[in-house]
Amino acid sequence: MKSEQLHIKSESRSNNIKYLRSAYWLISDILTITKRSLITYTRIPQALFFSTLQPVMFVLLFRYVFGGAIPIKNIQYVNYLIPGIFVQTVLFGSVSTGIGLAEDLQKGIIERFRALPMSKIAVLAGRTVADLVRNIFVIIILTGVAFAVGFRVETSVIFFISGLLLLLVFAFAISWGFTIVGLSAPNSETAQVMSFPLIFPLTFASSAFVPVASMPSWLRGFATYQPVSVLIDASRKLMVNFPSTASNWTVDETLIWSVGALIVLLPLAVFKFNRSG
Amino acid sequence: METPAIQVNSLSKTFTKAKIKALDDVSFEVETGTVLGLLGPNGAGKTTIVRILTTILKPDSGSAKIFGLNLSSQANLIKRQFGLAGQYAAVDENLTGMENLVMISKLTHLQKRTIKNRCFQLLEQFDLIEAKDRPLKTYSGGMRRRLDLAASLVNTPPLLFLDEPTTGLDPQSRLMLWESIEKLVKEGTTVLLTTQYLEEADKLADQIVVINHGRLIANGTPSELKNQLGTSIVTLTFNDIQQTKSAFEIVTSDIKNKSVIEETSIKILTEDGPKTALQLLRLIDSSALVLTGLNISEPSLDDVFLSLTGLNNHE
Numbered sequence: 001m002k003s004e005q006l007h008i009k010s011e012s013r014s015n016n017i018k019y020l021r022s023a024y025w026l027i028s029d030i031l032t033i034t035k036r037s038l039i040t041y042t043r044i045p046q047a048l049f050f051s052t053l054q055p056v057m058f059v060l061l062f063r064y065v066f067g068g069a070i071p072i073k074n075i076q077y078v079n080y081l082i083p084g085i086f087v088q089t090v091l092f093g094s095v096s097t098g099i100g101l102a103e104d105l106q107k108g109i110i111e112r113f114r115a116l117p118m119s120k121i122a123v124l125a126g127r128t129v130a131d132l133v134r135n136i137f138v139i140i141i142l143t144g145v146a147f148a149v150g151f152r153v154e155t156s157v158i159f160f161i162s163g164l165l166l167l168l169v170f171a172f173a174i175s176w177g178f179t180i181v182g183l184s185a186p187n188s189e190t191a192q193v194m195s196f197p198l199i200f201p202l203t204f205a206s207s208a209f210v211p212v213a214s215m216p217s218w219l220r221g222f223a224t225y226q227p228v229s230v231l232i233d234a235s236r237k238l239m240v241n242f243p244s245t246a247s248n249w250t251v252d253e254t255l256i257w258s259v260g261a262l263i264v265l266l267p268l269a270v271f272k273f274n275r276s277g
Numbered sequence: 278m279e280t281p282a283i284q285v286n287s288l289s290k291t292f293t294k295a296k297i298k299a300l301d302d303v304s305f306e307v308e309t310g311t312v313l314g315l316l317g318p319n320g321a322g323k324t325t326i327v328r329i330l331t332t333i334l335k336p337d338s339g340s341a342k343i344f345g346l347n348l349s350s351q352a353n354l355i356k357r358q359f360g361l362a363g364q365y366a367a368v369d370e371n372l373t374g375m376e377n378l379v380m381i382s383k384l385t386h387l388q389k390r391t392i393k394n395r396c397f398q399l400l401e402q403f404d405l406i407e408a409k410d411r412p413l414k415t416y417s418g419g420m421r422r423r424l425d426l427a428a429s430l431v432n433t434p435p436l437l438f439l440d441e442p443t444t445g446l447d448p449q450s451r452l453m454l455w456e457s458i459e460k461l462v463k464e465g466t467t468v469l470l471t472t473q474y475l476e477e478a479d480k481l482a483d484q485i486v487v488i489n490h491g492r493l494i495a496n497g498t499p500s501e502l503k504n505q506l507g508t509s510i511v512t513l514t515f516n517d518i519q520q521t522k523s524a525f526e527i528v529t530s531d532i533k534n535k536s537v538i539e540e541t542s543i544k545i546l547t548e549d550g551p552k553t554a555l556q557l558l559r560l561i562d563s564s565a566l567v568l569t570g571l572n573i574s575e576p577s578l579d580d581v582f583l584s585l586t587g588l589n590n591h592e
Contacts, residue, residue, distance in 0.1 A: 025386055028383065028386075029383075029384060032380055032383045033384075035380075036369060036372065036376075039371065039372055039376065040369070040371040043371040043372075043412060044371065107367070108367040109367050109369055111328075111333065111363060111367050112361065112363065112367035112381070112428070113384065114331075114332075114333045115331040115332065115333055115356065115359075115361045116356065116381070116384045116385055117353060117356040117357055117384075117385060117386055118384040118385070118386070
């Protein structure tokens with residue numbers, strides 16, 4: 001009896017070690033692929049420079065060109081704008097996950113990865129994690145620009161950083177959706193044009209640049225309740241204490257959207273990757 | 278008897294989207310320590326076989342074993358037994374040579390402390406040590422292929438898949454790569470190599486499997502394949518394609534031997550070269566056509582290919 005118990009115990013222990021070992025290799029694989037993608041970004045500094053320049057130009061455009069014509073009650077336009085620009089930036093950043101993946105598929109390096117004993121999920125996860133890191137980098141630069149053009153935090157540093165983390169989490173979840181786009185596209189150019197109709201309505205038919213109340217009634221419903229608006233409203237609440245007209249629970253709703261997107265998109269992406277052999 | 282390195286048992290694969298039967302009931306074996314040349318024109322199904330045997334692609338039917346391990350159920354064990362170097366030189370052009378090798382070593386789950394040494398050793402072996410810190414973008418085609426081959430060897434696998442290893446390389450680089458492959462074979466590595474070049478198969482392979490349109494059409498040693506053809510080949514050459522075509526009609530209506538047309542020449546396979554040549558000369562003489570060349574020769578592997586597939590290998 002005792003020896004049987006011992007046997008079961010040692011078996012479960014060896015199982016534990018097996019799980020630990022595969023968890024170790026999964027993380028190691030993800031980090032290796034992440035590092036590879038990040039090195040690629042540093043080897044093509046032009047791409048990183050111009051993809052950072054774009055949101056900066058959006059800030060300048062809306063702050064100094066359009067901003068004067070968009071009066072919003074109880075808030076300065078620059079404070080209204082910046083959370084919206086942050087969200088737009090990280091979402092556009094998540095599009096590059098799909099583009100990068102399509103490019104890798106085209107070049108055949110993924111073919112080699114598939115024949116290695118590495119974890120398959122790591123091929124995708126390494127990419128999404130690298131783009132999360134890239135988004136963090138871009139957001140830090142953009143924060144500097146935001147303060148330079150007159151943006152001020154109306155809550156506290158902790159809340160402001162929570163707002164940034166929230167939109168990074170959301171973008172990370174969405175980037176899994178763009179891995180599916182990247183796996184479906186025949187090449188990186190197509191991945192880019194396929195992403196556009198997905199990301200455009202979500203970013204612009206939202207509360208990012210103007211209040212949704214100014215939109216026609218048929219659009220207003222979508223613009224108010226779609227997840228990107230919920231995220232923007234949550235970020236505004238956390239950064240500049242500007243209440244949402246739609247809900248008092250935007251932060252919780254954003255987290256639910258993010259987790260939900262991850263639960264649906266991640267397995268779909270892995271399924272698609274395994275099938276596209 | 279030793280377990281064969283590769284056992285392929287009636288593999289079939291159809292790509293439903295493109296409606297192409299990529300593989301149709303293909304079977305063959307590769308003995309451990311030998312080189313198999315998988316020969317066929319573009320789109321014959323060579324890469325599909327490699328992708329299936331390297332666990333990247335699942336076959337519709339049939340089975341395969343690598344060192345006795347079952348492809349469908351023991352893929353993860355199999356993955357540690359082979360290296361794969363591809364025709365597209367699947368390396369990352371933004372990383373340096375060293376970074377590429379370290380990345381592949383890590384993803385192959387080698388022990389961390391052995392990685393640096395192994396990578397240096399491979400860079401040395403493939404004459405890339407001076408270029409190790411340069412991004413691959415700056416490498417020549419030959420250097421990339423060598424790095425690709427080095428990357429497939431990080432875990433010193435007993436089996437190596439080489440998918441058109443020298444396609445698109447200049448003659449000098451090709452020779453260098455051949456030498457590297459021959460050295461690996463000498464050290465005991467089993468190699469499955471796909472190629473469109475008969476010369477390559479002839480030089481490197483112990484056994485040649487010819488496939489076309491997904492079907493295995495010949496399997497044997499290079500000399501066996503050559504013997505299948507009969508003993509000699511008569512080649513007639515003409516001034517232009519029009520004349521060649523007319524001559525081909527005349528020849529094929531009179532002679533039952535297997536014959537193929539290749540630009541401005543006609544090749545006729547025969548047991549008795551001089552006799553067939555005489556017969557042909559009489560035929561041509563009685564027509565208005567002008568013969569510009571006549572040659573009787575031993576069949577080359579090129580001719581084998583031509584007669585098996587009805588295709589010009591260089592097309």
